[in-house]
Structures are given as structure tokens and as C-alpha cells.
Amino acid sequence: MLELRNDNNYIDTINLADDFRLKATKWSGIIIGFLILPFAIKNIIHVSPLYGLAIMILSGLCWAISWHAIRGRTNDWFLLLVGVPFSIIILIKSISYLGISGLLWSFPAVVTYYLVLPEKKAWAANGIHLLSIIPAIWINIPFEVAIRATVVYLYISISIIIFVRIIEAQRNILVRLAILDNLTGLYNRNTLDYSLAQSIEEHKRLKVPMSLLAIDLDYFKKINDELGHDAGDDVLREVGAMLADKIRKVDKAYRVGGEEFMILLMGTDTNGAYILAEKIRNDISGHSFFPDRIVSVSIGVANLKENENADDWKKRADENLYSAKATGRNRTISDVTIQ
Numbered sequence: 001m002l003e004l005r006n007d008n009n010y011i012d013t014i015n016l017a018d019d020f021r022l023k024a025t026k027w028s029g030i031i032i033g034f035l036i037l038p039f040a041i042k043n044i045i046h047v048s049p050l051y052g053l054a055i056m057i058l059s060g061l062c063w064a065i066s067w068h069a070i071r072g073r074t075n076d077w078f079l080l081l082v083g084v085p086f087s088i089i090i091l092i093k094s095i096s097y098l099g100i101s102g103l104l105w106s107f108p109a110v111v112t113y114y115l116v117l118p119e120k121k122a123w124a125a126n127g128i129h130l131l132s133i134i135p136a137i138w139i140n141i142p143f144e145v146a147i148r149a150t151v152v153y154l155y156i157s158i159s160i161i162i163f164v165r166i167i168e169a170q171r172n173i174l175v176r177l178a179i180l181d182n183l184t185g186l187y188n189r190n191t192l193d194y195s196l197a198q199s200i201e202e203h204k205r206l207k208v209p210m211s212l213l214a215i216d217l218d219y220f221k222k223i224n225d226e227l228g229h230d231a232g233d234d235v236l237r238e239v240g241a242m243l244a245d246k247i248r249k250v251d252k253a254y255r256v257g258g259e260e261f262m263i264l265l266m267g268t269d270t271n272g273a274y275i276l277a278e279k280i281r282n283d284i285s286g287h288s289f290f291p292d293r294i295v296s297v298s299i300g301v302a303n304l305k306e307n308e309n310a311d312d313w314k315k316r317a318d319e320n321l322y323s324a325k326a327t328g329r330n331r332t333i334s335d336v337t338i339q
Contacts, residue, residue: 020171022069024115029066032112033059051097054090061086065116076121084113084125092136099141103149106133110157114164122164126157181255183233184240189256195264196310202266203304210266210304211273214317215243215280217259218296218329227290235289239297242287246280262317270303270336277301277332285330298324301334 037059043052061083068075087109094102106129113125133153138146181188187195199210217223217239224232236259243253243261250266263280265273277299285296300320304313320333327333 021074021116021118022072025069025074026066028112028115029062029064029069032108033062033066036062047097051090051093054086054093058087058090074116076117079117080121080125084128088129088132091133095133095136095140100145100149103133103137103141103153106153107156111160114160119164119168123161126161130154130157181240183236184255186240186244186261187252187254189254191252192254192256192262192264193310195252195254196313199264199266200304200308200310200313208267209269210264211268211270212302212304212313212317213263213265213273213277213280214300214302214314214321215261215263215277215297216299216321216325218298218325220259223293223295231290235295238287238289239284239295242283243280246276246283262314270301270334273301273303274332274334274336277334281330281332296330298329299332300324301332303335 036055040052040055040059043049043055045052065075065079065083091102091106091109094105096102110126110129113129114122117125130153134150137149137153141149179187179191196212202208203210217235220232220235223235236255239261240253240255243263247253247263247265251268252264254262254264256262263276265276268276281297281299285294287295289295298321300317300323302313302317302320316335320335324331324333
């Protein structure tokens with residue numbers, strides 16, 4: 001299985017899990033709000049106005065939560081501390097009024113917890129739900145039916161937990177495959193444009209400097225041709241590990257091609273980027289990959305300019321890399337010559 005870098009910063013950036021929960025929250029709120037509204041109206045007119053009003057308030061809460069999700073926001077603590085207790089009170093009343101048929105509303109509630117809440121909070125919501133609903137079952141439903149209802153209720157709760165854990169594990173694997181390079185564990189080319197666009201927006205808002213390093217292994221084809229592709233893969237893995245070790249958690253390292261890498265440095269000007277690039281270059285050339293040969297890299301450094309787009313920024317970094325290659329390799333070329 002692929003290993004995800006410890007900082008998880010790109011996963012936090014693209015928020016795939018949050019995107020799933022936003023969509024689940026949006027549609028769950030809309031559907032539940034509409035489904036329970038007729039029962040609220042019926043109870044207001046024919047059964048208990050107070051109970052019907054409570055259901056109508058719950059319907060409104062569902063729509064309000066859905067509206068927040070549509071606007072890109074979730075409030076997990078509000079759901080856990082207000083929405084869950086309020087829904088439990090209504091469910092207990094439903095069981096006391098309707099018996100076993102009132103219990104049926106508890107099953108979609110359990111499923112919804114795991115759709116709209118993070119796992120630990122969903123566990124807490126389900127635990128509170130079980131501790132509240134099971135006594136209501138035994139108080140309001142005949143003994144033999146209560147036994148069966150409790151077993152079914154526990155089975156559904158456990159099943160949804162297992163299902164969600166499996167789905168979450170599969171989602172994590174897909175996320176890793178989508179954003180990580182299989183060989184080095186660095187971020188892959190698919191993530192680069194997204195990260196550059198995000199850093200450009202941050203530069204516009206906060207006026208912080210951003211720098212890009214374009215890194216290429218020198219004479220890498222010779223390593224593959226003379227020592228074999230396994231040796232070449234070992235070099236790529238070691239270089240990837242060295243790059244990941246040299247940067248901060250806010251920075252990002254990518255493998256963008258066969259022996260090509262890039263590093264995005266957040267809040268770093270040209271001088272700082274050049275100094276880091278030289279440290280990387282010296283560390284790699286001084287590292288003992290093989291007993292009989294030196295492995296080196298050439299590096300191009302480009303600091304983000306005002307109103308520059310991602311393509312032009314990458315192009316300048318690549319042009320500086322090509323200059324480093326053309327002038328002898330194993331060197332760093334930046335926008336500003338450092339004496």
C-alpha cells in the first residue's frame with residue numbers, strides 16, 4: 001500500500017472527505033426535511049400539535065443544515081450537540097406514541113450520522129442514540145417484540161459501522177492513488193497545477209513570496225542503461241525521500257516525470273529558495289548511492305512574479321533548469337545570481 005506523507009497537507013487542501021460529507025449533508029438534509037414534513041402536519045392537525053411542531057422544527061433544522069452544506073460549510077458540533085439530542089427526543093416520543101412503527105425512524109437516523117459526521121463524532125452520536133433508544137424500546141414495546149427489535153437495531157448499527165469503515169478505507173486508497181506517485185510517495189503531477197493555483201491565490205491575498213524548484217537527475221539514463229531499471233528506481237526512491245526530508249510541512253514535493261521533480265516553497269523568496277536548492281544539490285551529490293559513481297542533480301529556481309500564471313511560473317523554473325543542464329550540470333540557476 002502507498003504511504004502518505006505524514007503532514008497530509010495536500011489531502012487537507014483538497015478536502016475530499018469534507019467534499020463527500022458536504023454532499024451527503026446537503027442531500028440528507030433535503031430528503032429528510034421533506035419526508036418528515038407531512039408527518040409533522042398530520043400530527044399538528046390530528047394527534048398532538050406540540051409533537052407535530054417539534055417534528056416541523058426538526059424538518060426546518062434539516063433544511064438549515066442542508067443550506068449550510070450547499071454554501072460549503074458544516075457544523076459538526078451543532079449536529080452532535082443539538083441536532084442529535086433533538087432528533088432522539090422526537091424518536092423516543094414516536095416510540096411511545098406508535099410502538100414498533102415509531103422505532104422505524106431510528107434506522108435512517110443511524111445511517112445519517114455516519115454520512116454527515118466524521119467517524120469519531122458519528123460513533124459518539126450512535127452511542128448516545130443507542131443508550132437512549134434501547135430503553136425506550138423496552139419500556140414501550142412488548143417483551144418478545146422488544147428483543148427482536150433490539151437485535152435488529154444493534155445489527156443495523158454494527159453493519160453501518162462496518163460498511164462505513166470499508167468505504168473509508170477504499171476511499172483513502174483511491175485518494176493515495178490519485179495524488180501520490182507510486183514509486184517515491186511524493187505528490188504526483190496531477191496535484192501540481194492545483195497546488196500552484198492555490199499558492200498563486202494565497203500570494204495575491206497575503207503578498208507572501210512563493211518559489212518553485214525544478215529538479216532533474218543528471219545522466220539518469222546511464223544509470224538505467226548500465227545498472228538496470230531496479231537501480232534507477234532505487235535512486236528515485238532515495239532522492240524522493242531526501243527531498244521530502246529537506247522541506248517543511250507547508251511545502252510540497254512532486255515527482256512530475258521520469259527523473260524530474262518539483263518543490264513548491266511557501267513563503268520563500270528567491271534567496272531562500274536558492275539556499276535550499278544548493279543544500280539539496282550538495283546533499284544528493286554527496287550521498288553514496290553507488291560505490292563507484294556520483295549521482296547529481298541540476299536545479300532551476302523561479303520566484304513567483306506579480307500577476308504571473310502557473311504555466312509561466314513553471315516555464316521559468318524549467319528554463320532555469322535547462323540553463324543549469326546546458327552550463328555543465330550539477331548546479332543551480334535562479335532568477336537572481338547569488339554571489
